[in-house]
Amino acid sequence: MVKKERDSKFVIYQVLYIFVITVLALKGADLDLSRVVAEEQSVDKAVRDSLVVLLDSLYKQNVKFSINIDPNVKVENEELKQKLASMNQRIQTLAEKVKEIPPEEEKPEITEEQNLMQLPISVTQTFIQNTWNKAKNTGSVPTYILDPKNASKPLAVIQAGEEKTFDLTDQTEVIAKFGTREEKIKVLPNRPPDIKIEKVTTKMSGSDIYVKDLQRITVFTVTIIDERPDQLKITYTGPVSVTGPVKNNKGNLVYNVSLNLAPNENRFDDWLNKYGDIKDPDGRYKANFFFTVVDERSKDRVQVGDSFIFTDFSK
Numbered sequence: 001m002v003k004k005e006r007d008s009k010f011v012i013y014q015v016l017y018i019f020v021i022t023v024l025a026l027k028g029a030d031l032d033l034s035r036v037v038a039e040e041q042s043v044d045k046a047v048r049d050s051l052v053v054l055l056d057s058l059y060k061q062n063v064k065f066s067i068n069i070d071p072n073v074k075v076e077n078e079e080l081k082q083k084l085a086s087m088n089q090r091i092q093t094l095a096e097k098v099k100e101i102p103p104e105e106e107k108p109e110i111t112e113e114q115n116l117m118q119l120p121i122s123v124t125q126t127f128i129q130n131t132w133n134k135a136k137n138t139g140s141v142p143t144y145i146l147d148p149k150n151a152s153k154p155l156a157v158i159q160a161g162e163e164k165t166f167d168l169t170d171q172t173e174v175i176a177k178f179g180t181r182e183e184k185i186k187v188l189p190n191r192p193p194d195i196k197i198e199k200v201t202t203k204m205s206g207s208d209i210y211v212k213d214l215q216r217i218t219v220f221t222v223t224i225i226d227e228r229p230d231q232l233k234i235t236y237t238g239p240v241s242v243t244g245p246v247k248n249n250k251g252n253l254v255y256n257v258s259l260n261l262a263p264n265e266n267r268f269d270d271w272l273n274k275y276g277d278i279k280d281p282d283g284r285y286k287a288n289f290f291f292t293v294v295d296e297r298s299k300d301r302v303q304v305g306d307s308f309i310f311t312d313f314s315k
Contacts, residue, residue: 119139120137120139120140120141121137121138121143121158125185127186128187128188128189129168129170129171129172129188129189129298130190130297131190131227131231131297131298132165132166132228133167134165135156135158135163135166135176136158136162136163137159137161137162137164137178138161139160139178141160141179142157142158142159142160142178143157143158143177144175144177144178145158145166145174145175146177147174147175148174148175149171151175155167155168155174171187173185173186190227190295190297190298190300191226192300192302193225193293193295193302194224194225195223195224195225195293195302195304196222196225196304197291197304197305197306198220198221198222199219199220199306200218200219200220200221201214203217203219204310207311208312209284209310209311210311210313211262211310211312211313211314212313212314214259214261214308215241215259215260215261216258217258218257218258219257219259220306221254221256221257222255222257222291223252223253223255224253224291224293225250226252226293228297229252231295231296231297232253232293232294233296234291234292235291236257236291236292237289237290237292238287238288238289238290238305239271239308240259241257241258241259242255242256242258244256257289259287259308261308262313265313272285275287280307285309285311286309287308287310288305288308289306289307290305
């Protein structure tokens with residue numbers, strides 16, 4: 001495309017200089033530009049100097065041109081006439097050449113989104129601090145995942161078409177290097193685990209609530225939400241019986257929790273002697289339990305609890 005632009009400029013310059021020389025020839029063979037016309041009719045000095053520079057440039061390029069002679073001049077210069085005829089033919093050829101040069105096509109502007117799509121790591125990829133991460137290389141060249149603080153040692157080298165798992169610590173961004181290009185990818189914080197406790201029975205809503213009933217059914221479900229549940233340490237305390245976990249349709253861990261206070265009435269009486277003063281605002285007995293979750297990589301620790309309410313061991 002640059003070559004075509006230069007060709008166009010060259011044609012324009014040639015036509016311009018031919019026009020200037022023709023004018024000079026018609027005015028006489030003297031090439032002193034200051035004497036082509038009367039001083040009061042002459043062009044500005046800056047324009048004249050520009051023409052002189054143009055002519056000098058053409059001479060340096062070994063461009064040969066000729067001068068036509070005013071037909072009123074008594075002495076004809078046959079050589080100049082022949083050169084002028086050749087020059088006219090050359091002008092026609094150059095004019096045809098200009099027509100043949102196709103106009104420059106406008107290149108569509110590459111948007112930021114299109115540029116990002118060239119990244120061989122998916123643009124929807126999410127990297128998280130203090131845990132393992134996966135990345136798939138959809139490009140045709142190896143991709144290097146680099147830590148900006150230590151770019152000499154790749155965190156991972158992912159061959160074309162492959163997926164790889166690698167660990168991150170406290171990086172806020174990583175660099176994906178592929179070929180001669182580099183792209184920065186943001187690393188998100190590893191959020192602390194979230195614990196949700198939900199009561200799933202109406203047994204504790206009546207005026208008479210029995211321990212024996214609460215030990216037969218699921219009273220609460222405990223759901224633990226985290227992006228990396230495999231690196232969590234989960235413990236619980238209190239008079240509870242816990243089953244699980246199972247994963248729900250969102251990949252969260254779910255535990256079923258029942259009361260496990262006393263196998264018989266005598267043991268219930270023993271419990272009353274120790275904790276019988278723990279009551280709710282309505283005077284009913286209350287037994288607390290807690291779930292504690294620790295992320296062993298990020299060291300985040302979360303604890304959430306709830307309470308069983310009852311009035312007696314059994315009817």
